[in-house]
Amino acid sequence: MNNAIAIGRVRRTRRRRALRALFTIYLPVLPYVLFALFPLYFMLVTSLKSNAELYDVHSVPFWIAEGITASHYTLLSAETPFWDWFANSLIVSVTATAISVVLSVLAAYPLARLRFPGADSFGVAVFITYLVPPSLLFLPLSSVVNWLGLSDSLWSLVVTYPTFLVPFCTWLLMGYFRTVPKEIEECAMLDGCSRFQSMLRILLPAAVPGLICAALFAFTLSWNEFLYALVFVSPAELKTMTVGVFSELIRGDIYYWGSLMAGACIGSIPIVIAYVLFLDYYVSGLTSGAIK
The missing domain is CATH 1.10.3720.10 (MetI-like)
Structure with missing residues (x-):
């Protein structure tokens, strides 16, 4: 019984530490990470789009909707x-x-x-x-x-x-x-x-x-x-x-x-x-x- 109570306390302590780390470390840092990685992501997405999608004013520039192409690397x-x-x-x-x-x-x-x-x-x-x-x-x-x-x-x-x-x-x-x-x-x-x-x-x-x-x-x-x-x-x-x-x-x-x-x-x-x-x-x- 005592062992079960101790194990439960340890698990609750670990969950509290994980939640504390989530809200005090990872979530505050996430916007900065996304901001730093966004240029690389945008370069990669743009390089894999077809010309038709690139020059379509109605397409969303942040993801690929019409399939991946390697024609730009071939060029x-x-x-x-x-x-x-x-x-x-x-x-x-x-x-x-x-x-x-x-x-x-x-x-x-x-x-x-x-x-x-x-x-x-x-x-x-x-x-x-x-x-x-x-x-x-x-x-x-x-x-x-x-x-x-x-x-x-x-x-x-x-x-x-x-x-x-x-x-x-x-x-x-x-x-x-x-x-x-x-x-x-x-x-x-x-x-x-x-x-x-x-x-x-x-x-x-x-x-x-x-x-x-x-x-x-x-x-x-x-x-x-x-x-x-x-x-x-x-x-x-x-x-x-x-x-x-x-x-x-x-x-x-x-x-x-x-x-x-x-x-x-x-x-x-x-x-x-x-x-x-x-x-x-x-x-x-x-x-x-x-x-x-």
Whole structure:
């Protein structure tokens, strides 16, 4: 009898906790989740609709009423060099991200660990550089790109993207490096390591979340960048995905909405995969750097 009463109490307690969680956590968060996911849902629905339904003013835009079609994805693959654009975006984003993270580590380490006159001011100046709008920088950068002979090549993007990736990544890594106790590096140097070796073998393995956070940030900005890719690269086969989809699927006042949304859905896949795989590291690296 006592056991039955105890079991009943446990069940009632669990139900109360479940109801409390439902009304205090899940239901309040639900509107924000729906708001965040709605653009992805709308892109997917639009990309799977037929043209007849897309341009029917009486159809409801939020669901598919006349059947699913893959014709917009077929148009992307068969009638445009979409996968060349996809590969170009991937090459540029990965290369620019790798270069930017390496440069940011080399810049953030002395600013976070060494003490020299003007270190704090220099760190703030690095971050302020990130706040300069790219629309003000592409004119002088175009002169640099022409001088280097990199016009109309993917290298022009690889060279220019770090101008806005390195400052913020440096600021982010500075905050994260300061969360790692410097005593472990001092112990390594007492055991014979140089400062560079202590950074490479001690600090960087401990700062993996911060590095992944910086890499995700840099990759996202590189993948979505539009202005530099539009200005510095003219050949159709060398365009990145953001510029290629825009230039080929918007012709005057004609918008190929189905194919545009199909390109947006495919283009969002690498970003989604990256954040799903490294979300915990991203949150850890971002919050640790911000708190410090």
